[in-house]
Amino acid sequence: MKNQEVALLLNKISALLELKGENRFKVIAYAEAARRIENLPTPIENLYREGKLSEIPGVGQSIAEKIKEYLETGKSSYLEELGKEIPEELIELEQVPGVGPKVALLLYKELGVRTLDDLEKALSAHKVRNLPRLGPKSEENILRGLETIKRRSSRIPLGLALPVAEELVLYLKQFPFVERVDACGSLRRMKETIGDLDVLVASNDEEKAMQAFTRWPEVQEVLAFGSTKSSVLTKSALQIDLRVVRPESYGAALQYFTGSQAHNIKLREIAIRKGFKLNEYGVFRIEDDKKIAGATEEEVYAALDLPWIPPELREDQGEIEKAKLGELPHLVELKDIKGDLHVHTDWSDGTSTIEGMVRGAKKRGYEYLAICDHAQSLGVAGGLTWEKFQEQKLKIEEVSQKENFPILWGLEANILADGDLDFPEEILREFQIVVAGVHSAFRQTRGKMTERIVHALKSGVIHILSHPTGRLIGKRDPYEVEVEKILEVARESNTAMEINSSPERLDLKDRDCRKAKEEYGLKMVINTDAHSEENLDLMKYGVAVARRGWLEPGDVLNTYPWKQLLEWLKGKRERMP
DNA sequence: GCCGTTTTCGGCCCGACTGTTTTCAGTCG
Incomplete structure (x- = not known):
């Protein structure tokens, strides 16, 4: 998949054109095409082969030509020409x-x-x-x-940024002149990584609000200090921008400050076509500058004849068009989740007991839980032998009885380097639920890795493929694998894809979730892969990924009531070809 | 350079902050 490479090429061209002082709309056109290609769910090589490059929004004939040349030759004569005038450095x-x-x-x-x-x-x-x-x-x-x-570290994981944001919001809320506070920007959209933290305050005393903000004990340096907008750098080198507006503009400001930029630009274009102007203070009629909306986000969208759009969708990935048609998805929510189907205990490498995990599940309002400890081959994780698993089964039944709480006896099998699983199929069929994933030999070739996972899925015993691409955000790239092929075989074998909620994984990622649903009709499961009771709280991150992937409750297996889930688990193996 | 249920030409989002200026350009989000 060369999408990132092509996007990089177009961004370079855009930057050089800008340095050269070219028409700014031309500059924007290249950058916009790059953004589109970066977010494309399909490999651009496929679109090229099918002659569909110009069907990508923002890509016209001229840019299509440049992409074509790059894909065919690996270079761009246009970029090289530009480089002669202005050094790329x-x-x-x-x-x-x-x-x-x-x-x-x-x-x-x-x-x-x-x-x-x-x-x-x-x-x-x-x-x-x-x-x-x-x-x-x-x-x-x-x-x-x-x-x-x-x-400054580049982008930081959502899992690190969210607690900081919550702390700052709490701090600001204690002041009487602060009427409302929200973290906005990519954090409110729940992107997997965050650049800057954007925080919005409603207040009638901007000066005091700004001073309170810049005097937050975590602030190391004030980068800019204005009457409505300030920026600081925290001791942990995170940049935070604060914006203060009057309460009557709060909705418009929330909308503006949440972004994404591309989403906002689209909205402002719609406003113009309706004879309005949209900014962070409200929606204004151009002819008499009369404000017609602004206090809430709902009324801002309503003024543009749109329903309110959930922040997770605001990426200009088709949400505005769907909103116009009244066809926005009813996104899955944390309260829809009825159980966690992938947790570990102290029987393998977890730190909590079976009882502890069950208590945690009950506390979170769940109706069921699946215990899926590691199997034997994963020595480092204290993997269990078949004998140990049978022993654990008895314990699970006992706890389930005592706590009057449904527990699935499962395991997280390991997909070995050759695609075999670390227990024979007959044994795996004994378990009520089989989660399986790749935990070793990450550096295989694309073909080998794809074949390995395909082979495993075709065994027909796997209910859920755990952390399907193996990435660790900022630490390890996803392994080389043909995602489309995996999704295709998952469909054939009725295998669900896991959305692993661990903030360093978030795997499958948002974009692939949407593809798995829309192009392959797959079911997903949002799991925490918790190794402790507290880790059960990570579920919110997985739900965020699902929402960014446009998933509805019906797409997510662990929103099913207990009986329906059991039927799916049994039916999966019966439906195998 | 892209795009079009008001357009194949003439548009293309909007405002805050800063520094170096005498009215605004550059940068940022």
């Missing part, structure tokens, strides 16, 4: 906060600066302050930007 300079295309070009033309190293030298020699329209303050600002870029 300058794109890196723009990564420094405070340095945009104009300044980058100025630095290059006047001082010969091409790299971050060059920039550092020019700054310490105080050459930057003498450039036209720049002064000592700009020099200092760029220097700070350079330090920030070294310090």
